[in-house]
Amino acid sequence: xxVFSDSIFLANGTFLALLGAAIAVLLAGxxxxxxxxxxxxxxxxxxxxxxxxxxxxxxxxxLPGTQGIYGLLTAFVxxxxxxxxxxxxxxxxxxxxxxxxxxxIAFVGLFSGVSQGKAAATGIGIIAKRPEExxxxxxxxxxxxxxxxxxxxxxxxxxxxxxNITG
Amino acid sequence: MSIxxxxxxxxxxxxxxxxxxxxxxxxxxxxxVIAFDSRNGGEEVKKLVSPDNADEKAARLESxxxxxxxxxxxxxxxxxEKTPMFFSGKEMKVDQYKTIVNEFETVWxxxxxxxxIESRLAALQSExxxxxxxxxxxxxxxxxxLPLEQTETRTxxxxxxxxxxGVAQEALIAALAEAAPESFIENVSADAELCYIxxxxxxxxxxxxxxxxxxxxxxxxxxxxxxxxxxxxxxxxNERIAEIKRExxxxxxxxxxxxxxxxxxxxxxxxxxxxxxxxKIVAKxxxxxxxxxxxxxxxxxxxxxxxxxxxxxxxCYIETTEPEKGEDHPILLENPKLVRPFEAVTQMYSLPSxxxxxxxxxxxxxxxxxxxxxxGDFAYGILxxxxxxxxIKKFKPRGTAGKILNMLFLGGLSTALxxxxxxxxxxxxxxxxxxxxxxxxxxxxxxxxxxxWFDPSKDPMKMLIFSMIFGTFHLFVGMGIKMYMxxxxxxxxxxxxxxxxxxxxxxxxxxxxLGITVAGLPIxxxxxxxxxxxxxxxxxxxxxxxxxxxxxxxxxxxxITGYLGDILSYSRLLALGLATGVIAAxxxxxxxxxxxxxxxxxxxxxxxxxxxxxxxxxxxLGAFVHSSRLQYVEFFSKFYEGGGEAFQPFEIKTKYIKxx
Numbered sequence: 001x002x003v004f005s006d007s008i009f010l011a012n013g014t015f016l017a018l019l020g021a022a023i024a025v026l027l028a029g030x031x032x033x034x035x036x037x038x039x040x041x042x043x044x045x046x047x048x049x050x051x052x053x054x055x056x057x058x059x060x061x062x063l064p065g066t067q068g069i070y071g072l073l074t075a076f077v078x079x080x081x082x083x084x085x086x087x088x089x090x091x092x093x094x095x096x097x098x099x100x101x102x103x104x105i106a107f108v109g110l111f112s113g114v115s116q117g118k119a120a121a122t123g124i125g126i127i128a129k130r131p132e133e134x135x136x137x138x139x140x141x142x143x144x145x146x147x148x149x150x151x152x153x154x155x156x157x158x159x160x161x162x163x164n165i166t167g
Numbered sequence: 168m169s170i171x172x173x174x175x176x177x178x179x180x181x182x183x184x185x186x187x188x189x190x191x192x193x194x195x196x197x198x199x200v201i202a203f204d205s206r207n208g209g210e211e212v213k214k215l216v217s218p219d220n221a222d223e224k225a226a227r228l229e230s231x232x233x234x235x236x237x238x239x240x241x242x243x244x245x246x247x248e249k250t251p252m253f254f255s256g257k258e259m260k261v262d263q264y265k266t267i268v269n270e271f272e273t274v275w276x277x278x279x280x281x282x283x284i285e286s287r288l289a290a291l292q293s294e295x296x297x298x299x300x301x302x303x304x305x306x307x308x309x310x311x312x313l314p315l316e317q318t319e320t321r322t323x324x325x326x327x328x329x330x331x332x333g334v335a336q337e338a339l340i341a342a343l344a345e346a347a348p349e350s351f352i353e354n355v356s357a358d359a360e361l362c363y364i365x366x367x368x369x370x371x372x373x374x375x376x377x378x379x380x381x382x383x384x385x386x387x388x389x390x391x392x393x394x395x396x397x398x399x400x401x402x403x404x405n406e407r408i409a410e411i412k413r414e415x416x417x418x419x420x421x422x423x424x425x426x427x428x429x430x431x432x433x434x435x436x437x438x439x440x441x442x443x444x445x446x447k448i449v450a451k452x453x454x455x456x457x458x459x460x461x462x463x464x465x466x467x468x469x470x471x472x473x474x475x476x477x478x479x480x481x482x483c484y485i486e487t488t489e490p491e492k493g494e495d496h497p498i499l500l501e502n503p504k505l506v507r508p509f510e511a512v513t514q515m516y517s518l519p520s521x522x523x524x525x526x527x528x529x530x531x532x533x534x535x536x537x538x539x540x541x542x543g544d545f546a547y548g549i550l551x552x553x554x555x556x557x558x559i560k561k562f563k564p565r566g567t568a569g570k571i572l573n574m575l576f577l578g579g580l581s582t583a584l585x586x587x588x589x590x591x592x593x594x595x596x597x598x599x600x601x602x603x604x605x606x607x608x609x610x611x612x613x614x615x616x617x618x619x620w621f622d623p624s625k626d627p628m629k630m631l632i633f634s635m636i637f638g639t640f641h642l643f644v645g646m647g648i649k650m651y652m653x654x655x656x657x658x659x660x661x662x663x664x665x666x667x668x669x670x671x672x673x674x675x676x677x678x679x680x681l682g683i684t685v686a687g688l689p690i691x692x693x694x695x696x697x698x699x700x701x702x703x704x705x706x707x708x709x710x711x712x713x714x715x716x717x718x719x720x721x722x723x724x725x726x727i728t729g730y731l732g733d734i735l736s737y738s739r740l741l742a743l744g745l746a747t748g749v750i751a752a753x754x755x756x757x758x759x760x761x762x763x764x765x766x767x768x769x770x771x772x773x774x775x776x777x778x779x780x781x782x783x784x785x786x787x788l789g790a791f792v793h794s795s796r797l798q799y800v801e802f803f804s805k806f807y808e809g810g811g812e813a814f815q816p817f818e819i820k821t822k823y824i825k826x827x
Contacts, residue, residue: 085756135516135795136515156627
């Protein structure tokens, strides 16, 4: 322990907790940005042909945006517990736990955001040819989202229980 | 309540009454006509397919429609009229409609006038383009004092032309002076790319002069069919353009006089459309020399009324039969008013087939509760319901759009309900705001409005378990429908062993895991084991080999992973609800960062207002998507077949006018 606690960064767990918060926003946000971008590119092509489909396309484009929000959420919950927006500075062990808790939404957010973007982008094709089947396109994209939701759940449950960890 | 029962109706009438009866059937709007030529019967049937050129008549009516439509388009361009978002037709009294129908001759004159105006406008437009391009080509030559038709005098040749802007003028002039002395060359004008040049030379020197000019990239320009100087030609063109503008204004004024006729044109359009639709139906009928035959689907309970009204119109013979068992028929759903909005969810997936149970009445309560749980905030729910309510009041949407809006309205109410249960009002504002305003005033911090039950963000595990129990109940209802359908179809064995055994397993395992005992016995274990035994013994029944029977039975237990995945999937009820609450908390924290005061009060209001709109929008989308998904993937997969075709009765459908 002494090796760690000699470092200024590791005098307590604050740095590690905030690192976790940053990673959650960073990776999940990247995933969403890529996903939303992929759908936007596909939607741009369709809207050039048929500007009336803008609304339906926007709906699909919004879907891969949730991972970024989940990442921010996770970061915020961490911040409210470690003395940034409330709570108190965590111990070193707790800091590692916060870092661990941020990982599910960070990584699943990154990859599911991109995959959901791809699924939603093919949905743009459905809107182009059969606009009445929009809901099916949404469901295909929402199937991917499930795993981001599950990751968010894991992250939040871990983080909310960190204050109970002593050491 | 369910899928409306349909009867097949066959109607035979005199050919002379055909138009009248078809018009009556259309007005009643109760029958979906089956095309006569869709039946298989070979030559015999083909001979009876209605031949009366109805298709051609319909096509003629449709081309009339497109003429009227184009005339309406002209009016619309000059006198645009804002149509509401969900437009379903202007209302009109029958008398007024009939008066207009009697005036159709004058309406057709208006259509003709508008068609003329439109074609005249198109001609003017193309002429204007021509004049403009002429102007553009003449502009560089404007300073030339010579008439364009003059290309020679008694002793000289005159050439107009261009050289690229990069050519050294002095060199050209010098070269020309040397090769053909006494020639004249002058720069009329120049722009970024070209120099516009007039060159005059003596006739005997024409050849040499032309060669020199060519060396410097001279390209000749000729204006055929133009007389007079460029300047006078330009003046003429400008005058013509002004004239065109005047003429166009006149035409627009003329169209303006016809603007009040718009409603009459719309009536004419609808009138033609109704007639075209009728002809399309006539094309689907069968006929002999003196009679016609109509076949179609009709809601069974409308049969007596239909028969009475049709036979009072003209003598005819009507026969109705029930569909054969398992025969597909068009699907019409009938549900209580509160359930109807949720039909949109099923429609978006797939309509039930004739063999299905209409899932709406069982699905609607779950959808309602799921949607609310996924947002779960009193204030958000009220705001959502209010916003949607205003939209419904204002636009009176119909069809699927109307159903979805009504569903969102109910979803808003559900959201408010769950908000009270979870104690969420704009997230945690009821505790944040008093603490902010009374900050530093001592005393215990405010805790806000207490939840009626519990706050999921304080006790997420409890909420997780509740979500899954709720989800399991949802699945059980779906499995129950499957059992009912199997019993109904005379397959009690499948109902009990394929579905019932899973009930035992899914109920038994958690009871066993929690160690619940009844009278000292681990009742959960016994229940689960009974279910497992039923599965192992029956699920391999399709195999012949006894060893394979057992293997397949054991393999079927792997299905538990499917059920486990389904149940875990309901954890999204917690996750999405938490997401709304946490975003609201972020908004509230940001809004109360500064010490209270006048400016920070404004900042507070702005942040909360924008944040709330964002939070409601993003989470309402999420709640809509995920509530639908829970129905489609978890619920419908247990029993639902789908694939039904919607009932599309032959009825009066108009674009502009709704007769009241």
